[in-house]
Amino acid sequence: MARLYPIEKYRNIGIIAHIDAGKTTTSERVLFYTGISHKIGEVHEGAATMDWMEQERERGITITSAATTCFWCPGDYLKKDRTNEYRINLIDTPGHIDFTAEVQRSLRVLDGAVVVFDGVAGVEAQSETVWRQADRYHVPRVCFINKLDRMGASFEKSLQSIWDKLTINAVALQYPIGQEADFSAIIDLMEMKAVKFEGEMGKDVIKSEIPENMKAEADKWRNKMVEKIVAEDEALMEKYLNGEEISIDELKSTLRKATIGYKLVPVLIGSSLKNKGIQLVLDAVAYYLPSPIDVPAIVGIDPNNEEVKIERHARDEEPFSALAFKIATDPFVGTLTFARAYSGHFSKGGYLINTVTGERERIGRILRMHANEREEVDEVYAGDIVAFVGMKNTSTGHTLCEEKGLIILEKITFPEPVISIEVEPKAKADQEKMGASLKKLQEEDPTFRMETSQETGETILSGMGELHLDIIVDRLKREFGVETNVGRPQVSYKETIATNSEAECKYIKQTGGRGQYGHVKIKVEPLERGKGFEFINDIKGGSIPREYIAPTEKGIKEAMEKGVVAGYQLVDMKVTLYDGSFHEVDSSEIAFKIAGSMALQDAARKAGAHLLEPIMKLEVVIPPDFLGDVIGDVSARRGQIEETTDRPGVKVVYAKVPLSEMFSYATSLRSLTQGRGTSSMEFDHYEKVPGNIAQEVVEGKRK
Numbered sequence: 001m002a003r004l005y006p007i008e009k010y011r012n013i014g015i016i017a018h019i020d021a022g023k024t025t026t027s028e029r030v031l032f033y034t035g036i037s038h039k040i041g042e043v044h045e046g047a048a049t050m051d052w053m054e055q056e057r058e059r060g061i062t063i064t065s066a067a068t069t070c071f072w073c074p075g076d077y078l079k080k081d082r083t084n085e086y087r088i089n090l091i092d093t094p095g096h097i098d099f100t101a102e103v104q105r106s107l108r109v110l111d112g113a114v115v116v117f118d119g120v121a122g123v124e125a126q127s128e129t130v131w132r133q134a135d136r137y138h139v140p141r142v143c144f145i146n147k148l149d150r151m152g153a154s155f156e157k158s159l160q161s162i163w164d165k166l167t168i169n170a171v172a173l174q175y176p177i178g179q180e181a182d183f184s185a186i187i188d189l190m191e192m193k194a195v196k197f198e199g200e201m202g203k204d205v206i207k208s209e210i211p212e213n214m215k216a217e218a219d220k221w222r223n224k225m226v227e228k229i230v231a232e233d234e235a236l237m238e239k240y241l242n243g244e245e246i247s248i249d250e251l252k253s254t255l256r257k258a259t260i261g262y263k264l265v266p267v268l269i270g271s272s273l274k275n276k277g278i279q280l281v282l283d284a285v286a287y288y289l290p291s292p293i294d295v296p297a298i299v300g301i302d303p304n305n306e307e308v309k310i311e312r313h314a315r316d317e318e319p320f321s322a323l324a325f326k327i328a329t330d331p332f333v334g335t336l337t338f339a340r341a342y343s344g345h346f347s348k349g350g351y352l353i354n355t356v357t358g359e360r361e362r363i364g365r366i367l368r369m370h371a372n373e374r375e376e377v378d379e380v381y382a383g384d385i386v387a388f389v390g391m392k393n394t395s396t397g398h399t400l401c402e403e404k405g406l407i408i409l410e411k412i413t414f415p416e417p418v419i420s421i422e423v424e425p426k427a428k429a430d431q432e433k434m435g436a437s438l439k440k441l442q443e444e445d446p447t448f449r450m451e452t453s454q455e456t457g458e459t460i461l462s463g464m465g466e467l468h469l470d471i472i473v474d475r476l477k478r479e480f481g482v483e484t485n486v487g488r489p490q491v492s493y494k495e496t497i498a499t500n501s502e503a504e505c506k507y508i509k510q511t512g513g514r515g516q517y518g519h520v521k522i523k524v525e526p527l528e529r530g531k532g533f534e535f536i537n538d539i540k541g542g543s544i545p546r547e548y549i550a551p552t553e554k555g556i557k558e559a560m561e562k563g564v565v566a567g568y569q570l571v572d573m574k575v576t577l578y579d580g581s582f583h584e585v586d587s588s589e590i591a592f593k594i595a596g597s598m599a600l601q602d603a604a605r606k607a608g609a610h611l612l613e614p615i616m617k618l619e620v621v622i623p624p625d626f627l628g629d630v631i632g633d634v635s636a637r638r639g640q641i642e643e644t645t646d647r648p649g650v651k652v653v654y655a656k657v658p659l660s661e662m663f664s665y666a667t668s669l670r671s672l673t674q675g676r677g678t679s680s681m682e683f684d685h686y687e688k689v690p691g692n693i694a695q696e697v698v699e700g701k702r703k
């Protein structure tokens with residue numbers, strides 16, 4: 001078997017946008033136009049068609065899939081020449097962009113993105129956040145200014161807002177003929193043609209001469225475009241300055257290089273709803289966004305030695321490696337593990353190793369999702385995006401690979417949750433449904449935890465930040481139909497000790513019949529932050545019989561869970577059990593457990609136990625005018641400003657701030673900056689709570 005599509009014709013892309021910009025409508029149009037003259041059976045002989053595919057077809061185009069594969073021949077809208085076909089894998093990206101693991105991964109498995117803007121609003125605060133995240137993960141992109149048919153839409157203003165707020169490197173490849181209700185066609189500044197979209201859903205792309213009255217304007221915009229592109233290539237620049245003609249091919253290939261190298265961002269325009277421009281966006285995806293071989297090789301680590309870095313290139317000859325980026329449940333086939341293959345190839349029936357769990361799983365079925373059908377595939381190649389069926393213990397973020405080439409593509413160090421909220425269903429009858437839904441969400445997102453308090457029966461959700469938990473609550477409502485009442489967010493404080501100390505506890509009880517006798521001596525020592533708990537059994541000469549060691553350790557652990565300062569977990573300490581005594585008749589497991597627990601509490605108090613609080617890494621992006629106010633506000637929140645830098649048109653402030661001071665920060669930032677500031681936060685480390693504030697926490701005045 002060999003691959004059907006050359007890897008350079010792959011485009012793994014996402015459509016990203018702020019809510020309401022038109023992501024859904026645009027995706028639907030993409031699937032419509034790419035589906036028109038493409039029958040999957042035509043290229044994949046023997047593609048299995050199953051009964052449920054018929055049912056799916058009846059329901060029409062669905063874009064609920066985590067990844068949808070479609071095909072496109074750029075510039076050849078009737079698909080006369082199939083040899084030039086591109087395979088586009090459209091990867092669904094979450095609507096909310098923040099620091100949660102899921103977002104990070106979906107941006108990571110993309111090679112490029114189409115960023116959709118509302119042509120009336122231009123760049124909105126949320127699109128700035130989206131943009132900064134794409135910057136962070138080095139995602140090459142093209143922009144699509146949508147909704148040019150709407151009242152109040154303006155190509156110039158929208159483009160200006162991209163230049164002002166996002167990047168001066170945006171380069172318009174098109175210019176509209178008419179705007180708002182008169183928006184009728186698009187001038188393609190590369191080919192200098194007017195493009196109309198006619199027929200059913202605008203499927204017929206008609207190119208003609210630019211109208212006389214638009215020619216001057218079109219020339220002006222073409223010059224701007226050419227100047228920006230030639231500036232990226234010295235030889236081309238020279239040619240241009242000498243007055244020589246620059247060919248369309250030269251412009252395109254230079255723009256392609258510059259887009260992939262994050263130097264330029266092509267800007268396209270249209271209206272998804274009115275079926276204008278989408279085909280040209282698809283062309284741009286093929287022309288300017290990278291294939292899997294145009295992006296740097298992926299780097300992972302050796303599971304047997306974390307210090308060793310391993311690179312995998314997008315080549316079929318390398319060992320197979322893939323990253324699971326989404327787990328979905330399908331009513332017809334069960335669990336689907338969506339994965340992106342980075343290197344090598346793999347055939348169904350074989351075994352894959354999950355290097356995170358160490359488990360080996362046989363893969364019986366592999367699917368590729370299309371707009372309205374699922375295709376059974378036998379083989380997976382570098383660059384492919386597929387769904388493995390029925391995998392049991394693979395979660396989002398796990399690496400799947402071959403025995404002969406073990407690698408972990410992403411080191412999974414999920415930080416402990418730092419914030420929690422209590423939730424209860426609005427309707428009592430939803431209790432069970434809420435539990436089951438939360439369980440599903442937890443499988444998808446390893447940074448989110450759910451616990452039910454044994455004492456009170458309350459459900460507690462913990463996560464990486466306020467926004468993270470807001471999203472979970474929102475998904476409960478939107479995807480599972482469970483509405484909830486939510487308590488106030490609580491910071492997950494921890495406790496630790498400052499110095500070494502020792503303690504002894506003799507637990508003796510004489511009550512009528514059999515007594516109790518447990519006697520232990522322990523030492524405690526602080527460990528480095530993040531090291532957790534270490535227990536050393538240093539009993540010599542049988543002063544405590546072996547069967548009582550484990551119960552003693554259990555008592556110690558239980559005491560650590562409860563803490564000694566304000567009821568938070570004690571962490572980062574080493575406990576050594578070094579002596580004690582026992583009684584032939586009265587000693588029992590429970591007596592040693594109690595002795596261990598009491599000794600630990602005593603030792604921790606003597607060792608200067610104190611509270612730790614989560615400190616967040618904060619990034620704030622603001623227009624320069626607000627810099628002073630924002631820095632003042634961050635400092636008032638006990639924040640430490642680490643750095644202030646410039647990006648085109650904006651200032652970026654980096655700081656470390658205690659989480660307890662940051663509730664509703666997004667809202668206060670908005671009012672502080674007239675809606676222009678955006679921020680993101682991520683857990684960084686735990687740090688000692690200052691005395692006066694610790695006092696408030698202990699007294700329960702501060703949560």
Ligand code: GDP
Binds near residue numbers: 025026
């Ligand atoms: P999403 O939230 O980004 O997925 O946005 P949708 O695709 O759901 O679109 C949000 C709203 O904008 C819907 O009411 C769409 O019908 C409308 N919409 C999308 N594209 C266009 C467009 O090109 N022109 C106009 N006038 N409305 C649009």
